[in-house]
Amino acid sequence: MSLKVLVTGGAGFIGSRVATRLIKDGHQVAVVDNFATGNSKNVPAEATFYQMSIGDAALKDVFAKEKFDVVIHHAAQIDVRKSVENPAYDATVNVLGSLNLLNCIRDYGVKKIVYASTGGAIYGEPQYLPCDESHPIKPLCPYGISKHTVEHYIELYNMLYNLNYVILRYPNVYGHFQNPYGEAGVNAIFIGMMIQGITPTIFGDGSQTRDFVFVDDVVEANMLAMKTDKMGIFNLGWAKPISVNDIYHILQKITGFPNPPIYAEERAGEVNHIYLSPEKIKKELGWEPKVDFEEGLRITTQWFKASPNWYTKPQS
Numbered sequence: 301m302s303l304k305v306l307v308t309g310g311a312g313f314i315g316s317r318v319a320t321r322l323i324k325d326g327h328q329v330a331v332v333d334n335f336a337t338g339n340s341k342n343v344p345a346e347a348t349f350y351q352m353s354i355g356d357a358a359l360k361d362v363f364a365k366e367k368f369d370v371v372i373h374h375a376a377q378i379d380v381r382k383s384v385e386n387p388a389y390d391a392t393v394n395v396l397g398s399l400n401l402l403n404c405i406r407d408y409g410v411k412k413i414v415y416a417s418t419g420g421a422i423y424g425e426p427q428y429l430p431c432d433e434s435h436p437i438k439p440l441c442p443y444g445i446s447k448h449t450v451e452h453y454i455e456l457y458n459m460l461y462n463l464n465y466v467i468l469r470y471p472n473v474y475g476h477f478q479n480p481y482g483e484a485g486v487n488a489i490f491i492g493m494m495i496q497g498i499t500p501t502i503f504g505d506g507s508q509t510r511d512f513v514f515v516d517d518v519v520e521a522n523m524l525a526m527k528t529d530k531m532g533i534f535n536l537g538w539a540k541p542i543s544v545n546d547i548y549h550i551l552q553k554i555t556g557f558p559n560p561p562i563y564a565e566e567r568a569g570e571v572n573h574i575y576l577s578p579e580k581i582k583k584e585l586g587w588e589p590k591v592d593f594e595e596g597l598r599i600t601t602q603w604f605k606a607s608p609n610w611y612t613k614p615q616s
């Protein structure tokens with residue numbers, strides 16, 4: 301069945317892949333994005349595009365006109381360091397913007413929301429690994445707080461207004477179309493630098509670990525989340541740690557980059573070791589990651605080489 305779907309943040313890395321897949325699957329797609337970090341080239345040509353903030357009062361006009369069945373919510377301020385420097389800005393985008401969106405969803409009869417939350421930034425330094433959905437919440441940065449706060453509002457809107465929902469807690473997502481000049485996305489940043497012959501910097505000693513899932517696998521989870529009748533919170537992940545030093549060495553092999561990394565002081569707000577258990581989503585929605593890490597890095601490197609001017613370097 302063809303659905304009318306709003307993808308917020310659909311000019312960004314993950315949202316644009318979700319929008320593209322929805323169109324391929326025959327759905328009607330609209331994108332709302334204010335280009336805070338997004339790129340107009342990422343928005344599929346078949347999507348109806350609205351350049352606006354999710355916090356904008358005019359968002360309700362889009363809902364009145366389009367009559368969406370489902371909202372897939374990816375628009376966010378995703379920079380951990382920016383959230384530490386300016387928590388109010390982070391909360392304005394992520395919390396107040398999402399509330400404006402939820403009120404439009406409530407007022408215009410949208411049946412379901414799929415929300416891109418984070419597993420990497422809300423559990424804090426884990427008490428056990430891999431983190432499952434019951435792990436205590438203890439964010440180390442305002443970004444983790446703002447992303448988690450929206451989960452509460454969504455669950456509340458389910459109780460108050462019967463809004464159906466699936467919350468996906470992502471680990472580190474990487475892949476083609478990620479911005480190599482962004483502050484997040486260590487793989488994209490390293491690949492972008494290595495193929496230009498620039499030595500990347502590792503903050504800390506590089507032993508910190510993360511769980512990395514390729515963007516196409518994350519898109520698949522969004523499709524399952526959109527279709528299911530089940531509701532709840534689901535972690536995505538491999539339940540497997542990969543260190544920043546591992547990434548560097550695998551990328552040296554793939555790109556042929558010869559230099560060792562530059563090491564610099566570690567940054568505030570970052571977790572040392574985390575990886576997530578996908579057992580719940582595996583059991584309930586039948587999702588599991590498929591693209592192995594080295595294969596995903598190869599696909600991403602090829603894309604960066606083929607699309608050198610996709611993103612432009614910001615003026616510093």
Ligand SMILES: NC(=O)c1ccc[n+]([C@@H]2O[C@H](COP(=O)([O-])OP(=O)(O)OC[C@H]3O[C@@H](n4cnc5c(N)ncnc54)[C@H](O)[C@@H]3O)[C@@H](O)[C@H]2O)c1
Binds near residue numbers: 397472
């Ligand atoms: N990339 C990851 O590893 C990761 C991990 C966990 C969770 N997430 C979540 O996934 C979502 C997408 O992340 P991404 O990596 O694609 O980031 P991204 O920065 O590429 O995409 C975010 C998009 O939201 C847009 N945006 C920002 N503020 C907006 C606003 N006020 N109104 C409308 N649009 C706005 C940006 O322009 C951008 O296009 C985010 O919600 C993020 O919190 C990402």
